[in-house]
Amino acid sequence: MNRSDTLFTAAKKVLPGGVNSPVRAFQRVGGHPIFFNKSSGSHLIDVDGKSYIDYVGSWGPMIVGHSHPTVIKKIQTAVGEGLGFGAPTEIETILAEEVIKLMPSIEMIRMVSSGTEATMSAIRVARGYTGRDKIVKFEGCYHGHSDSLLVKAGSGALTLGEPDSLGVPASLAAHTITLDYNNSAQVTETFARIGDDVAAIIVEPIAGNMGLVPPADGFLQTLRKVCDQHGTVLIFDEVMTGFRVALGGAQSHYGVKPDMTTLGKVIGGGMPVGAFGGRADIMNVVAPLGGVYQAGTLSGNPIAMTAGLATLELIQAPGFFERLAEKSEQLTSGLRMRAEQANVSFSTHCVGGMFGFFFTSANPVTGFAQVMNANTDQFNTFFNSMLQQGINLAPSPFESGFISAAHSSEDIEETLRCAEIAFAAL
Ligand code: KE4
Numbered sequence: 001m002n003r004s005d006t007l008f009t010a011a012k013k014v015l016p017g018g019v020n021s022p023v024r025a026f027q028r029v030g031g032h033p034i035f036f037n038k039s040s041g042s043h044l045i046d047v048d049g050k051s052y053i054d055y056v057g058s059w060g061p062m063i064v065g066h067s068h069p070t071v072i073k074k075i076q077t078a079v080g081e082g083l084g085f086g087a088p089t090e091i092e093t094i095l096a097e098e099v100i101k102l103m104p105s106i107e108m109i110r111m112v113s114s115g116t117e118a119t120m121s122a123i124r125v126a127r128g129y130t131g132r133d134k135i136v137k138f139e140g141c142y143h144g145h146s147d148s149l150l151v152k153a154g155s156g157a158l159t160l161g162e163p164d165s166l167g168v169p170a171s172l173a174a175h176t177i178t179l180d181y182n183n184s185a186q187v188t189e190t191f192a193r194i195g196d197d198v199a200a201i202i203v204e205p206i207a208g209n210m211g212l213v214p215p216a217d218g219f220l221q222t223l224r225k226v227c228d229q230h231g232t233v234l235i236f237d238e239v240m241t242g243f244r245v246a247l248g249g250a251q252s253h254y255g256v257k258p259d260m261t262t263l264g265k266v267i268g269g270g271m272p273v274g275a276f277g278g279r280a281d282i283m284n285v286v287a288p289l290g291g292v293y294q295a296g297t298l299s300g301n302p303i304a305m306t307a308g309l310a311t312l313e314l315i316q317a318p319g320f321f322e323r324l325a326e327k328s329e330q331l332t333s334g335l336r337m338r339a340e341q342a343n344v345s346f347s348t349h350c351v352g353g354m355f356g357f358f359f360t361s362a363n364p365v366t367g368f369a370q371v372m373n374a375n376t377d378q379f380n381t382f383f384n385s386m387l388q389q390g391i392n393l394a395p396s397p398f399e400s401g402f403i404s405a406a407h408s409s410e411d412i413e414e415t416l417r418c419a420e421i422a423f424a425a426l
Contacts, residue, residue: 063244089305
């Protein structure tokens with residue numbers, strides 16, 4: 001038994017499923033999770049000393065690479081001054097100003113400690129601002145685990161086959177209307193009927209929690225249009241796409257301006273940070289300014305702010321996102337070619353520093369139904385072969401992969417060499 005298995009046995013005695021977040025438990029892909037205890041650049045080292053090229057990146061935050069020396073040094077300096085003061089600190093304002101500079105649709109922002117807190121709070125703000133209860137989301141999109149949003153959710157919920165969680169009161173779920181991602185006609189028809197009752201649409205501008213499904217032409221523009229027509233708040237959940245697909249996030253990549261944006265992952269640089277923000281007239285309802293209460297003991301924690309700010313500064317280097325996109329393209333085009341050579345039905349897509357793939361002949365995959373028709377047995381075989389060869393992918397077909405500035409061309413060529421072997425195993 002390797003050390004990971006020993007540690008997993010111990011973990012299962014005290015942590016539900018042996019994990020602190022379900023997708024890490026490997027229930028979908030079989031086998032046991034690997035325990036890691038060191039990271040550097042594009043690599044993770046497990047507790048048995050084995051090295052992996054990593055495409056999980058702590059689920060997105062590690063865009064500049066694991067343990068970036070500049071980020072680590074700045075955190076070490078900040079830690080020496082104190083871990084937190086329970087009072088305002090200057091760096092909270094500095095990080096807020098930096099985010100607003102990069103995402104001008106955000107005029108005011110509130111820091112929180114997770115993406116779930118960000119989306120939960122944004123929904124409450126939209127309801128408080130409009131005085132309406134209904135919200136619209138899309139099947140297969142995941143916005144964290146707050147009650148109103150655990151309805152036909154993606155990511156870990158979909159991975160475990162529980163897109164509608166137990167424990168969510170039916171009376172609350174009734175206010176959440178779930179539509180089909182990329183179905184503009186359905187959105188238009190729904191809003192013609194009930195648009196004036198909808199507080200918010202919340203959407204992943206690029207769906208990254210059912211695998212990667214980009215928005216169809218005109219889809220985001222349709223959401224913008226119906227929200228304008230009915231006074232509905234358009235929330236772009238950019239927890240994953242923010243500062244990942246472009247310096248200004250998906251909203252700059254596609255040129256559609258939301259009323260509110262939720263953020264996480266990259267803006268924490270690996271530390272617990274989320275944020276929600278948007279138009280000043282909407283954010284003015286947030287306590288202590290207005291009547292929508294929202295709070296957090298560690299919101300704006302100075303160490304977390306330091307990690308986030310250091311990361312945001314690094315991603316503004318000239319050509320950063322161009323190089324990231326080139327690496328994503330090198331990986332996905334290489335995978336596509338090797339799958340073709342192995343006669344494997346395979347569809348892959350990338351946007352900026354994120355990528356996804358499905359074992360399906362549908363090309364491109366444009367919606368949830370096609371995602372659910374993909375071959376997950378082949379995904380499992382591929383995943384486990386890659387892991388065995390030292391390539392760390394997300395342990396679920398309903399996730400995306402993440403490339404960092406630290407991934408070298410050699411890392412990607414090595415990944416493709418391993419993929420050739422993994423495809424042959426199918
Ligand atoms: P957190 O509460 O996990 O920080 O963020 C929730 C969230 C909100 N919105 C989007 C678009 C997200 O992708 C997430 C979280 N992403 C997953 C990975 N797909 C987190 C991994 C996990 O659940 O362990």
